[in-house]
Amino acid sequence: MAAPGLDGVLGALLGTLMLAIATTDAQRYIIPNELVGAAAALALLRAAAMAPDAGWYAALVAAARGIAVALPFLALMAGYRAWRGRDGLGLGDIKLAAVAGAWLSLVTVLAVIEAATLAALAAYIAHGALRRRKLRATAYLPFGLFLAPAIWFGWLAEALLNQSAY
Template sequence: MLAIACNDARHYLIPNELTAAAFGIALLRGSILFNASASSMLWLVFRASAVSLPLLLLLLFYRHWRGRNGLGLGDVKLAAVAGAWLELPTAAAVIELAALSAIAVYTANAVVRRRSLRGTAFLPFGLFMAPAIWIGWLSEQFLLRWGYFWPG
């Protein structure tokens, strides 16, 4: 996740190799933890699809509406990684945390530099999403260790 965040911050690009590696490790982890049962692997892939599909639709809608990209496809693939690693409620919280963090950092930066906020600002969303995934995963591990579970 650190490599993804750093690369997105520097180049505004999330390399396919890094997202594929993170997704592959999630598949490997799922196969080890759940004895590679077909249902557990299908659930992992379903979660990845369920988390990335809304971001893909947002990407397509924004591109159609504004005529330019709002999210990159790397952000959508990173959302799939979040879905593969995290339970659905955690993945939703991670996307929210990443979005709110990006807005807060952009706003604070504009205030410090005494610049106006622009609706066309270009932010590396992966810079905020990758650490949020890590925080979400750590939170799940903590909750599982202490016997707490997400409702539902």
């Protein structure tokens, strides 16, 4: 059992939400606010529940971590728009990054973002090679398709590591 008790239940709910986000982004290139909001609310609930002595302070720390992770993505979005004159990241991707920050430690967030980025690039390159198409800087890629599952795998890795610490 990866994460027993409440953390396991919340992790299963996170997995369900991340699957729904990945599927929706793959099909429609959109990350629904309702799903991201539910994942963020679960993160705050989890933070407060897993540190009962800290309570809502733990939830505030999780929220601050989420904001800290989202801000560089927001800066990247604005910089890319100013440089290229078009969007590179959507606001849904930025909100999903905030969810990663609220759920995971900062070290895990860095690994999750790197894994999602490398997976997205590999998928794009492989897709182009299979179809014998050139890579284009203007191609659209649903980043949530890669980031959402990576967030859940990040949670799972943390749960397994924390479980083995006892």
